[in-house]
Amino acid sequence: MESLLASIGQYMFHIFGLMAVGGALALIFSKNAIHSIVGFLLSMLAVAGCYLTLSAEFLAVAQLLVYAGGIVVLFLFVVMLVEMTKYKEKGLFQIQAPYAVALVLAGAVAIISVFWRTWFAPDAAKALTLSPGLAQGLDVANQNAQAVSRGLFAQYLLPFEILSVILLVALVGAVVLAKTERV
Amino acid sequence: MPSMNAVLFISFLLFSVGVAGVLIRRNVLIILMCVELMLNAANLNLVAFARHSGTVAGQAFALLVMGLAAAEVTIGLALVVALYRKKDTIQVDQINLLKG
Numbered sequence: 001m002e003s004l005l006a007s008i009g010q011y012m013f014h015i016f017g018l019m020a021v022g023g024a025l026a027l028i029f030s031k032n033a034i035h036s037i038v039g040f041l042l043s044m045l046a047v048a049g050c051y052l053t054l055s056a057e058f059l060a061v062a063q064l065l066v067y068a069g070g071i072v073v074l075f076l077f078v079v080m081l082v083e084m085t086k087y088k089e090k091g092l093f094q095i096q097a098p099y100a101v102a103l104v105l106a107g108a109v110a111i112i113s114v115f116w117r118t119w120f121a122p123d124a125a126k127a128l129t130l131s132p133g134l135a136q137g138l139d140v141a142n143q144n145a146q147a148v149s150r151g152l153f154a155q156y157l158l159p160f161e162i163l164s165v166i167l168l169v170a171l172v173g174a175v176v177l178a179k180t181e182r183v
Numbered sequence: 184m185p186s187m188n189a190v191l192f193i194s195f196l197l198f199s200v201g202v203a204g205v206l207i208r209r210n211v212l213i214i215l216m217c218v219e220l221m222l223n224a225a226n227l228n229l230v231a232f233a234r235h236s237g238t239v240a241g242q243a244f245a246l247l248v249m250g251l252a253a254a255e256v257t258i259g260l261a262l263v264v265a266l267y268r269k270k271d272t273i274q275v276d277q278i279n280l281l282k283g
Contacts, residue, residue, distance in 0.1 A: 017193030
């Protein structure tokens with residue numbers, strides 16, 4: 001039992017990653033917008049799981065709060081607001097869908113060939129392995145929140161403050177855009 | 184512990200699914216969700232490289248990207264609501280006001 005759990009734990013990232021990709025595919029291919037949102041939610045939760053296996057606990061919780069708690073609810077509100085069923089959809093996909101899929105597949109083949117070279121080439125470069133380390137005296141893996149806060153509030157304070165201004169602009173802009181016209 | 188290649192590959196898959204969704208769907212809500220998907224793929228890469236390098240920069244920037252994604256989706260949804268009031272549709276191929 002113990003060894004079984006250990007061997008499952010080794011592949012936790014792959015399980016979560018495949019769940020994320022599955023949710024993304026459900027998001028693209030489902031006819032109903034609500035089903036798409038459920039696929040999106042599954043994908044975001046699985047990405048949070050991926051962060052956990054990469055020992056970024058703070059980021060995983062933030063992902064849960066921001067995406068599952070905020071953005072998905074926002075999408076649901078808008079779906080309720082716009083009454084998708086009032087107008088018959090002409091079709092799920094754009095006219096240029098075959099060309100788009102061909103383009104994406106071409107790009108995918110290009111990138112996969114790069115992966116192929118790193119995995120199977122005889123003189124394959126040594127694959128990068130993930131290793132924990134120290135950042136300014138803090139163990140990123142074991143003191144994650146402290147390390148992230150030090151990075152955010154000391155090292156990268158300026159981007160953080162700029163982000164706060166961007167959030168304010170987005171707040172005001174959203175209110176102005178979505179408010180109803182008065183007389 | 185996942186290998187770097189596995190993380191990069193999953194992130195690549197998520198990104199290409201997002202690109203495909205943006206390019207092929209008509210519904211603007213789905214397109215916005217696919218943009219979020221692409222941002223998440225980039226975040227996954229940032230976290231993986233932060234883990235690899237042992238510093239916290241990648242995680243801090245992933246957090247910043249997350250906040251930016253929240254701002255982006257707020258503005259996008261406000262635009263969708265305004266557009267729906269104006270044009271009564273959220274299908275991108277019927278929004279052709281700029282077409283000559």
